[in-house]
Amino acid sequence: MIxxxxxASITFKEGIKNRVIFGIFIIALLLFAxxxxxxxxxxxDIVKVAVDLSLSTVSFSGLLTLLFVGVNLFGKDLDxxxxxxxxxxxxxxxxxxxxxxxxxxxxSLTVVVFLGxxxxxPVIISKNFYYYSEARFNWLIFFLAVVYIFxxxxxxxxxxxxxxxxxxxxxxxxxxxxxxxxxGQSTESVRLLLASQVExxxxxxxxxxxxxxxxxxxxxxxxxxxxxxxxxGLSISPSYILWTGLYAVFxxxxxxxxxxxxxxxxxxx
Amino acid sequence: xxxxxxxxLLISFAVIGNVFALNAVSLEREKLRKEEGISLVMxxxxxxxxxxxxxxxxxxxxxxxxMTYYGGKLIRKEEMTGEEWDWIYKNMALATDLDNYFLDxxxxxxxxxxxxANKVKEANAxxxxxxxxxxxxxxxxxxxxxxxxxxxxxxEKASFYLMxxxxxxxxxxxxxxxxARLAYQGRRTENAVIFLEEILKKTDDNTIRNSYEMRLNTLxxxxxxxxxxxxxxxxxxxxxxxxxxxxxxxxxxxxxxDPYGGKFYIDKDGSIKTTSEMR
Amino acid sequence: MAIISFDSIIKDxxxxxxxxxxxLKDFSLGIHEGEVFGFLGxxxxxxxxxIKILLNLIFPTHGRAEILGKGVGDKGIRRFIGYLxxxxxxxxxxxxxxxxxxxxxxxxxxSMKIQERTEELLNTVGLWNERKRAIRNYSKGMVQRxxxxxxxxxxxxxxxxxxxMTGLDPIGRRHVIDMILKLKSEGKTIFFSSHIxxxxxxxxxxIGILVNGVLVRVIDIKSEPLGKPLEDIFIEETxxxxxxxx
Numbered sequence: 093m094i095x096x097x098x099x100a101s102i103t104f105k106e107g108i109k110n111r112v113i114f115g116i117f118i119i120a121l122l123l124f125a126x127x128x129x130x131x132x133x134x135x136x137d138i139v140k141v142a143v144d145l146s147l148s149t150v151s152f153s154g155l156l157t158l159l160f161v162g163v164n165l166f167g168k169d170l171d172x173x174x175x176x177x178x179x180x181x182x183x184x185x186x187x188x189x190x191x192x193x194x195x196x197x198x199x200s201l202t203v204v205v206f207l208g209x210x211x212x213x214p215v216i217i218s219k220n221f222y223y224y225s226e227a228r229f230n231w232l233i234f235f236l237a238v239v240y241i242f243x244x245x246x247x248x249x250x251x252x253x254x255x256x257x258x259x260x261x262x263x264x265x266x267x268x269x270x271x272x273x274x275x276g277q278s279t280e281s282v283r284l285l286l287a288s289q290v291e292x293x294x295x296x297x298x299x300x301x302x303x304x305x306x307x308x309x310x311x312x313x314x315x316x317x318x319x320x321x322x323x324x325g326l327s328i329s330p331s332y333i334l335w336t337g338l339y340a341v342f343x344x345x346x347x348x349x350x351x352x353x354x355x356x357x358x359x360x361x
Numbered sequence: 362x363x364x365x366x367x368x369x370l371l372i373s374f375a376v377i378g379n380v381f382a383l384n385a386v387s388l389e390r391e392k393l394r395k396e397e398g399i400s401l402v403m404x405x406x407x408x409x410x411x412x413x414x415x416x417x418x419x420x421x422x423x424x425x426x427x428m429t430y431y432g433g434k435l436i437r438k439e440e441m442t443g444e445e446w447d448w449i450y451k452n453m454a455l456a457t458d459l460d461n462y463f464l465d466x467x468x469x470x471x472x473x474x475x476x477x478a479n480k481v482k483e484a485n486a487x488x489x490x491x492x493x494x495x496x497x498x499x500x501x502x503x504x505x506x507x508x509x510x511x512x513x514x515x516x517e518k519a520s521f522y523l524m525x526x527x528x529x530x531x532x533x534x535x536x537x538x539x540x541a542r543l544a545y546q547g548r549r550t551e552n553a554v555i556f557l558e559e560i561l562k563k564t565d566d567n568t569i570r571n572s573y574e575m576r577l578n579t580l581x582x583x584x585x586x587x588x589x590x591x592x593x594x595x596x597x598x599x600x601x602x603x604x605x606x607x608x609x610x611x612x613x614x615x616x617x618x619d620p621y622g623g624k625f626y627i628d629k630d631g632s633i634k635t636t637s638e639m640r
Numbered sequence: 641m642a643i644i645s646f647d648s649i650i651k652d653x654x655x656x657x658x659x660x661x662x663x664l665k666d667f668s669l670g671i672h673e674g675e676v677f678g679f680l681g682x683x684x685x686x687x688x689x690x691i692k693i694l695l696n697l698i699f700p701t702h703g704r705a706e707i708l709g710k711g712v713g714d715k716g717i718r719r720f721i722g723y724l725x726x727x728x729x730x731x732x733x734x735x736x737x738x739x740x741x742x743x744x745x746x747x748x749x750x751s752m753k754i755q756e757r758t759e760e761l762l763n764t765v766g767l768w769n770e771r772k773r774a775i776r777n778y779s780k781g782m783v784q785r786x787x788x789x790x791x792x793x794x795x796x797x798x799x800x801x802x803x804x805m806t807g808l809d810p811i812g813r814r815h816v817i818d819m820i821l822k823l824k825s826e827g828k829t830i831f832f833s834s835h836i837x838x839x840x841x842x843x844x845x846x847i848g849i850l851v852n853g854v855l856v857r858v859i860d861i862k863s864e865p866l867g868k869p870l871e872d873i874f875i876e877e878t879x880x881x882x883x884x885x886x
C-alpha cells in the first residue's frame with residue numbers, strides 16, 4: 093500500500109508541476125469568460141448554453157491534461173528510464189502501474205475539482221442575466237455531471253495505463269488513447285443508428301457484430317456524459333448512478349489488471 | 362542600430378499591409394458567402410456521432426448559425442425564399458436532434474415558420490417533438506394549440522393541446538377556459554385575440570413582445586371590423602359592399618390602421634383580411 | 641557465503657525478427673559481504689546487463705541471480721540495495737527533497753529518519769544549498785550526485801553503482817571515491833562498474849574483467865599483487881578474448 097501510495101503521490105506531484113497544466117488552466121479560464129459573452133447571443137435557453145459550454149470546458153481540460161500530461165508521465169518513465177529509480181526500490185511492477193494509475197486519477201480529480209467549482213461562475217452570471225421561467229436547472233444535477241466528468245477521466249486514466257503498459261512508445265500510447273476516447277464516445281450513437289434505421293439501409297450482420305464488439309470492448313463514455321441532463325435539470329435515478337458507477341469500477345479494474353499482466357514481464361534494458 | 366531601424370520599418374510596413382489585406386479579405390469573404398448561400402445540413406445521425414460528448418455545444422452552434430443567417434436577411438431587408446425557410450427548418454431539426462430539450466430552436470423555428478414562412482406543418486413538427494421532450498413546459502402545447510386553431514382551423518386538436526398546456530401550467534390562467542371556448546365555432550378572431558393576450562402575458566423579451574403586440578393589434582382591428590360588419594348586416598339585412606360603407610353609414614367612425622402597413626378588406630367569403638397578411 | 645551471486649547466467653536480447661544478441665554468456669560470479677568489487681570491461685561488454693539483472697529490471701534468459709540468498713525477483717530484498725543507474729534521470733519537476741522522501745518511504749524508512757538522512761546526504765554530496773531547486777535546473781554532475789544520495793537514503797547493506805564516475809569532473813570523482821571508501825569502512829558491500837582503471841585499482845578488493853559477455857578474469861588485488869599495471873592486464877585480456885572469438 094505504501095508503495096502504491098508513494099508512486100501515486102510522486103506521479104501527481106510531477107504532473108501538477110508541469111507547465112502544460114498551467115496553460116490548460118489559462119485556456120479553461122478564457123473559455124469560462126467567453127461563455128458568459130456567448131450566452132447573451134441566445135434567446136431563452138441561456139442557462140442551458142452556459143451549462144453546455146462550462147461543463148464541456150471542464151471535460152475538455154481534463155481530457156487535455158490526461159492526454160498531454162498524463163501520457164507523458166508514463167512516457168518519460170519508459171523512454172528516459174526514470175522508472176529505474178522506482179522499481180529498483182521494493183516496488184513490484186504491478187504496484188508501480190497501479191500507483192501510476194492512481195496518480196493520474198489524483199491529477200484528474202484536482203483538475204475537475206478546481207475547474208468544476210469555477211465552472212459554476214458563468215452559470216451563476218447567466219442565470220442572473222436572464223432566467224426563462226420554463227427553463228429547468230438544478231445545482232445538484234449540475235454538480236453530479238461534474239462528478240461524472242471525473243468518473244469519465246478516471247476511466248480514460250485506466251485506458252492510458254493499459255496502453256502505456258502495452259506499448260514501448262508514448263506517442264503510440266497517446267494515439268491509441270485518443271482513438272479509444274473517440275470510439276468510446278460514439279459506439280452508443282452508432283449502435284442506436286443501426287438499431288433505428290434497419291429498414292432504410294441494409295446492415296450486414298458482420299458490421300453489426302463488430303459494432304456490438306466495439307461497444308463491449310471500448311468504454312461507453314456516453315454513459316458518463318450528463319451534460320444534457322445538467323443543462324435542462326433532468327432528474328437522474330439512483331439506479332443510473334449505481335450502474336454507471338459499477339460499470340466504471342469494473343472497466344477500470346479490467347483495464348488496469350490487463351495492464352499489470354502485460355507489465356509484469358516487461359523488461360527495461 | 363541600422364538593422365534595428367530596418368526591422369522596425371519592416372514590421373510597421375507589414376502591420377499596415379496586414380490590416381489593409383484583412384479588410385480586403387473580409388469583403389472577399391462577404392462575396393463568397395453570398396455566392397455560397399445556404400449550405401448543406403448534416404444528417405442528424407452523423408452529427409450525433411461526430412459531436413462526441415459535445416452535442417450540446419454543436420446544437421448551440423448550429424442554432425446560432427441559422428439565427429445569424431436569418432438576422433442578416435432581416436437587416437438587409439431581404440425576403441426569405443422557400444428554400445431558405447426549408448434550410449432553417451432542417452437546422453432547427455438538427456439542433457434539437459443533438460439536444461432534444463433545447464428550447465431556442467424549437468421556439469425560433471416554430472414561431473418564424475408559422476407566421477413568417479407559412480410552413481405550419483414544419484412548425485408543428487418541431488413543436489410536437491418539443492411537447493414530447495420538454496414534458497414540463499406548458500408553453501409548447503400552448504403554441505401548438507394556437508397553430509392548430511389559427512392556421513389549420515382544427516379546433517379539436519387545438520383544444521386537446523390547450524388542455525395539455527393547462528395541465529402543465531401551475532398558476533391559474535385563462536388557458537383552460539380558452540380550451541373550452543374552442544368547442545364553439547365562429548369565434549376565430551376573438552379567440553385568437555385571447556390567445557395572443559395570454560402569450561403576451563408570458564413573454565418578457567421585448568422584440569418578441571413587439572411582434573406579438575403588432576399581431577394582436579391587427580387581430581383586434583379585424584375583430585372590431587367583424588363586429589361592425591355583423592351590426593351592418595343586422596341593421597340593413599344585406600351584405601356590405603366594402604369597409605368604407607361602414608364608415609359612410611356611421612357604424613364606425615374610421616377604419617383602424619393595420620400596424621403592418623396593409624389595408625383591411627372584405628374577402629369574397631365575407632371574412633375580413635388585410636393586404637399585409639400580417640408580415 | 642556470497643551476498644550477491646550470479647549462477648550461469650545467459651542473457652539474450654532480441655535485436656530484430658528472429659535475430660538476437662547474447663549479452664552475457666554463462667556468467668557466474670559471487671561477491672562476498674563487506675567487499676568492494678569492481679567490474680571492468682569495454683563498452684558493450686555486458687556490465688550494465690549484469691547489474692540490471694540484479695535489480696530485476698531485466699530477466700535472465702537462463703540461470704539465476706540471488707541477493708542475500710533470495711532470488712532477485714523478490715522485491716523485499718531491494719530494501720537492502722542502493723542503486724545508481726548509469727546516466728540517471730529523475731522526475732525533473734521535483735526537487736531532491738521530494739525525491740529523497742519518495743525513495744526513503746518506499747524503502748521503509750520512517751519520516752524522522754528520512755529527514756535526518758536527507759540533510760546528512762545532501763551535505764555530503766554538496767547539494768544542501770540547492771535542495772529546493774527542481775532537478776530540471778541541475779547540471780549533469782548535480783543529477784549524478786542526487787542519484788548517489790537516492791541510492792544511499794535507506795542505509796543499504798549493498799550498494800550497486802553503474803558507472804558512478806561518468807560525467808563527473810575530477811573533484812566530483814574524488815567525492816565518489818571518498819564515499820565508496822567511507823561505505824566500505826562501514827562494512828557495506830559495494831559492486832560497481834567503471835572503465836576508469838585508476839579509480840578501480842584504488843578502492844577495490846577484487847576486480848572482474850568482462851569482455852563480450854564473458855567473465856575472463858577475476859583478480860584479488862589484496863592477495864595477488866598485480867605485478868604490472870592494471871591497464872596492461874586489461875588490454876591483454878581484451879585482446880586475448882578478441883582473438884579467441886576469431
